[in-house]
Amino acid sequence: MTLRKTTILSLLILTLLLLAACSGEGLFYTIQNEVLVQDNNMSNIKFEDVLATNNYYIALGSKIWYRQKSSETWNVLDTPGDSISSMAFFDSKLFYAVRSGNSAQVYSVPIDSGFSRTQEYTSSPVSSEGYVWLQLYSDVPAGNDRIVLNRVAYSSDATTVVASSLHIYDKTGGDSSFGSSVLDLGSYPLTKKxxxxxxxxxxxxxxxxxxxxxxxxxxxxxxxxxxxxxxxxxxxxxxxxxxxxxxxxxxxxxxxxxxxxxxxxxxxxxxxxxxxxxxxxxxxxxxxxxxxxxxxxxxxxxxxxxxxxxxxxxxxxxxxxxxxxxxxxxxxxxxxxxxxxxxxxxxxxxxxxxxxxxxxxxxxxxxxxxxxxxxxxxxxxxxxxxxxxxxxxx
Amino acid sequence: MKIKKPLFFLLTLFIMILSPLIGQEQSNPDEFVLSYHSKGDQTFSIEAGLFLPLFVADLSGSAGIQDFSGKVNPGGSGFLSYCGYLDSNFRIGGEFGGMFASNINSNMFYMVPLMVKTVYDININTYFTVPLYLSAGITMNTYLSLFSVDPIIVPAVGFNWNYDSEWSFTMKYSFWIVPEFAPDTSQSSIGVNSDLRFGVEYHF
Missing domain, CATH: 2.130.10.10 (YVTN repeat-like/Quinoprotein amine dehydrogenase)
Structure with missing residues (x-):
């Protein structure tokens, strides 16, 4: 009799737990898609060190790796895109530009109380051309409140630069986004800026x-x-x-x-x-x-x-x-x-x-x-x- | 016909040695089984072993079945379990345990299952049992900042050496089947892993 009660109770608890069990975060997916940091050719790697938190941030593919100086563990953040082209620290947030197909956007994540997965700022996607490449520059070392975005647009066959421009996100000016172009950098093929x-x-x-x-x-x-x-x-x-x-x-x-x-x-x-x-x-x-x-x-x-x-x-x-x-x-x-x-x-x-x-x-x-x-x-x-x-x- | 003394001695000795076994064969064959496992008997076991990653099946269908062992290293696992016999072969109870394993970047991956456990014991003889296990419940998983609670089903097969009526030494190979339904359905998958555990089981 005792065993029957135990069995019924166990099955009841199990049922309740199973009903409440669908709270996955794609954990297997995350591990399965993780790449080995040191074995990759990181010619396209971007990274930022954040002065305020002593964190390192490394972008590789669609993921951002981050760790504190005091820790040897790299954490990973998956981003909503295919390839991160740039990162920059600004206004207690990590901004990153990520391309997905022929569309590119800028996102930011707050880092004040640990690295959050909440994306706070999202720019409008730019995809009128073949594809768009975005590069961010931060002036945090200079102690100011600006972040600069270089937008490079390619032709539809992705072989020719058709436009390159500079945009500024100026906190002191009250803007909440990158404004219109402040500098036209033309359509030159060499994109090094x-x-x-x-x-x-x-x-x-x-x-x-x-x-x-x-x-x-x-x-x-x-x-x-x-x-x-x-x-x-x-x-x-x-x-x-x-x-x-x-x-x-x-x-x-x-x-x-x-x-x-x-x-x-x-x-x-x-x-x-x-x-x-x-x-x-x-x-x-x-x-x-x-x-x-x-x-x-x-x-x-x-x-x-x-x-x-x-x-x-x-x-x-x-x-x-x-x-x-x-x-x-x-x-x-x-x-x-x-x-x-x-x-x-x-x-x-x-x-x-x-x-x-x-x-x-x-x-x-x-x-x-x-x-x-x-x-x-x-x-x-x-x-x-x-x-x-x-x-x-x- | 006259039997020689040495041969008679040997035959007598042989019969004396075998007599207990012959006696067993001639008695009720269920007698030993019943003396070990009967309704109301209970077991408590502790196990530890090696966690072996196998594969992840992508539920969205885009990636198919992917080798998980290339992403996660072998790790460790351990369990505590309690069961009660409903009859001489079937027992039910619960188990609680966990596993740990590092991945390619030395980040640790943990799973902590809490399950209802059912066992069917195939008693080969007094000394050896082949238990078939089926456990189901939830598992709390964590990897870096990620945390999920997922259903888990663990079928397993074991081999027990019954040292005496109270103690058994156990070996078990189990599969951890964990469906994970992520909010982003493209990240939903089923993780299938395994572990090989050794342990001791106390019958009371």
Whole structure:
């Protein structure tokens, strides 16, 4: 009799639980669609380090990976699209641009109290052309309240750029979305662009407006965020741009003669660009081109850390990349060095642990020690341990 | 006919050795079974083992059946269960346990089932039993920030060595069939995994 009661009770509970059991979140689907971080060629990887939360965000395919500096666990967020083209941190949210078919949109997710799956901001899809590629730039390091979107539209056969424009989401202006185009960047085939933010509404944009990988770079400058002037220091191809507010210097990574053995990779920089009399300088050929700049304030105040890609065309045996230090203590004469004593005594350029890894993007984690870096490379994501001083692949 | 002494001794010894078994065969064959399992008997077991991922079937039909073992590493599982016999072969009860396994990025995946358990014991002889299990209930699953409560059905087959009337050592291979109906129907799927467990069972 006791057993019968137990049986009936168990079956009743089971029935109730089964009725309430349809609350799945696609957990098997998520795991099944997870990709291994380190085994993927991450040439298209985008990542952001978020100053306020010490989080890393990495976009790969349609997923965003994120983790806190203090944790070794990567979490994953699935996004409503096929391919994420860009991410940027702004206004306590992570903005990301994602393409789905020939349509592209910008979404944002709040990160204040942990990474939420709620998507707060959604832009209108743009899909009138073949497809649209969106690139976001954030000026958080400069401390302002802007985020910039570069919209590139392709022809219906997806082979030709038909339009490229710049849009600004300006929190201080009260806008709640990206406004209309502030800069028409034309229909040039080379889509490499870069944005550097100065104090206030100062901003610089690089664009490459020819079919050549060794010329055609144009530098757009604005002081009010809407009116731009153009110049072309060196008339080379422009790879990356960064403004160091501590030293008031604008850094411009360039290259020329890319297609022949006399290729030259140059660092051009403009001293006192906002606070004094601007003057352009250059380092001359540095054998590799700088793919990205990253810098921090206090400890590395005299240095800018630059991710590099080696000159594999003219030096095919030299296939290593890594990072170098740009000594900006004298902004009229920047020197490049492989300093020790910084970034946990790493002398990384030409060392073995990033061999064959082209550093596409390099960020420093802005904690109080300033000695942690994270790099998106051709072999995946690498982080520099401040305790061991070693680069490790995620 | 005269039987030689040594041969007589050997035959006598042989009969003496076999006599208990002969006695058993000649008695009621259900006697031992009834002495081990009868209505009202209860069992409590504890098990631990190896979780083995198998495959995921996409319910939307777009991806078909996908190998789950390429995404999740073998892990561990463990269960506590209680059953009561309704007759000499059939018992019913409940079980509670869990599994853990890491995936390709070393993120942990957990499932915690709570199930009603039914068992049919095929008694080979006094010492060995082949139990057939069928459990059903819910499982609470978590992976990173994801959490789901899903139905689960676990058919299993085992092999028990009955050490004595109270204790059995058990081995079991089971399939974890977990349908997952996600709000986004394109993410709905059935996860089919397995585990191989070893344990002890106490009869009282």
């Amino acid at each position: 870069g944005v550097a933010f100065g104090t206030g509404t100062n901003m610089w944009v690089i664009s490459n407006e020819s079919t050549s990988l060794s010329s055609g770079g144009v530098l757009y400058t604005t002081t009010d965020g809407s009116t731009f002037t153009t110049s072309s220091p060196g008339s080379e191809y422009y790879q990356a741009i960064s403004y160091n507010s501590a030293k008031d210097v604008l850094l411009l990574s360039t290259r020329n003669d890319y297609s022949n053995s006399s290729a030259s990779f140059n660092l051009r920089y403009c001293s006192d660009i906002l606070l004094g009399t601007p003057a352009w300088h250059e380092t001359g050929d540095i054998d590799y081109f700088i793919s990205d700049f990253s810098y921090n304030g206090t400890t590395l105040s005299n240095y800018v850390v630059a991710g590099t890609i080696s000159d594999y065309l003219t030096n095919p045996t030299k296939t290593v990349s890594g990072y170098v230090f740009l000594n900006v203590s004298d902004t009229t004469s920047i020197s490049i060095s492989e300093e020790s004593g910084l970034l946990a005594d790493q002398d990384n350029y030409e060392s073995s642990d990033l061999v064959d890894s082209y550093v596409y993007s390099l960020k420093l984690l802005s904690d109080t020690t300033y000695d942690t870096a994270i790099a998106a490379t051709s072999t995946g994501v690498w982080t520099l341990s401040s305790s061991s001083g070693d680069w490790t692949q995620e």
